[in-house]
Amino acid sequence: MKGLLRTVGGTAGLTLALCAVVLTESAYAAKPVGSGKGATTEQTGGGDGTGVYAAARIQYSGSVAKDGSAGNITSSDVNWDPPPCWYAPYLGAKDFKKKMSKDLESAMSTPGMTGHAGAAISETQRHYEDEYGWTDTPGYKDYNVAKDGEGMFWAGVENPNEPDMLKRSSCTDLPFWVDNGEAPPHEDAVTPEMLAALAYQHMQLPDTKVRLAPEQTTKVNLPTWAWLDKAVFDEVQATAAINVPGFALTATTTAKPVSLRLEPGTPDAETYPASGECAIGTDGSIGEPYAKGKADQTPPCGLKYLRSSGDGTFDLQATITWEIAWTGSGGAGGDLPDGTFGTTQGITVQEIQSVNR
Numbered sequence: 001m002k003g004l005l006r007t008v009g010g011t012a013g014l015t016l017a018l019c020a021v022v023l024t025e026s027a028y029a030a031k032p033v034g035s036g037k038g039a040t041t042e043q044t045g046g047g048d049g050t051g052v053y054a055a056a057r058i059q060y061s062g063s064v065a066k067d068g069s070a071g072n073i074t075s076s077d078v079n080w081d082p083p084p085c086w087y088a089p090y091l092g093a094k095d096f097k098k099k100m101s102k103d104l105e106s107a108m109s110t111p112g113m114t115g116h117a118g119a120a121i122s123e124t125q126r127h128y129e130d131e132y133g134w135t136d137t138p139g140y141k142d143y144n145v146a147k148d149g150e151g152m153f154w155a156g157v158e159n160p161n162e163p164d165m166l167k168r169s170s171c172t173d174l175p176f177w178v179d180n181g182e183a184p185p186h187e188d189a190v191t192p193e194m195l196a197a198l199a200y201q202h203m204q205l206p207d208t209k210v211r212l213a214p215e216q217t218t219k220v221n222l223p224t225w226a227w228l229d230k231a232v233f234d235e236v237q238a239t240a241a242i243n244v245p246g247f248a249l250t251a252t253t254t255a256k257p258v259s260l261r262l263e264p265g266t267p268d269a270e271t272y273p274a275s276g277e278c279a280i281g282t283d284g285s286i287g288e289p290y291a292k293g294k295a296d297q298t299p300p301c302g303l304k305y306l307r308s309s310g311d312g313t314f315d316l317q318a319t320i321t322w323e324i325a326w327t328g329s330g331g332a333g334g335d336l337p338d339g340t341f342g343t344t345q346g347i348t349v350q351e352i353q354s355v356n357r
Contacts, residue, residue, distance in 0.1 A: 192328025
């Protein structure tokens with residue numbers, strides 16, 4: 001099935017521009033959840049009162065960004081990206097016939113549709129109406145209406161959050177039929193792992209502010225303690241699912257916090273530990289809260305500024321690394337690249353050598 005369009009003459013791209021099926025319309029209804037750690041985002045639509053589905057919309061739930069936008073998580077692997085496009089259930093046979101035949105008739109009646117362009121459209125029409133096929137790609141008789149209800153035509157779907165237009169629009173094969181319960185004959189058909197990657201892309205991590213002592217204003221050469229209580233942050237989950245007649249897939253991506261990295265915002269500073277990487281403790285917390293009497297101690301997680309910030313502030317960046325895993329339909333599962341999310345806090349450093357705390 002892959003590369004089917006390349007067999008439809010040199011004007012295949014034009015054919016798709018005229019009659020391809022693009023499933024990128026978004027009709028989201030975002031609803032906040034009570035935990036305050038995310039929102040449930042549903043791609044509504046895709047069906048009506050008769051049960052006729054127009055498209056397989058992905059539903060996102062859990063700790064996800066609102067309105068279908070990308071979340072705030074960044075992959076630690078610069079070479080990893082969620083799928084830019086994929087193939088998913090589109091229409092049943094009768095509805096597909098109405099849609100595609102109308103598009104083909106409109107394309108054929110467009111002025112200038114002669115020569116190669118007209119021939120390509122004609123071949124596409126024959127493919128769906130008169131069993132005209134190619135190597136390993138059989139055609140269909142009357143848009144497969146005799147099998148209506150026994151499967152669906154699948155078509156390319158663009159990922160609206162993919163910034164590269166060429167990648168986003170690269171799923172250009174003609175719609176193809178898949179029987180209910182059968183594996184789709186395409187290497188880019190949607191899978192649980194793809195859904196897991198999309199859930200990752202939409203995941204919204206908690207905007208956690210690192211606790212500091214002293215807070216906001218500290219002194220030159222005075223250790224500043226940094227920590228995150230377990231109660232403040234915990235693992236979060238995001239789920240992506242497709243559910244249409246004869247086809248259902250789901251995947252849940254889980255992010256677990258594992259470390260905190262401190263970047264003081266100036267080279268004139270020291271971090272504790274020296275790497276600036278504070279690991280998660282056995283109790284699930286990061287660092288140790290400051291307590292009276294610890295002023296002369298070295299914090300297990302923190303930093304020390306070696307010069308004043310003058311009339312300004314230093315931008316302390318605190319980045320949490322999250323370990324990402326997923327589970328999906330059929331017992332599938334695995335790991336995805338670690339994710340990161342950071343916040344920045346302005347720190348004022350005063351030129352005082354010592355204080356009593």
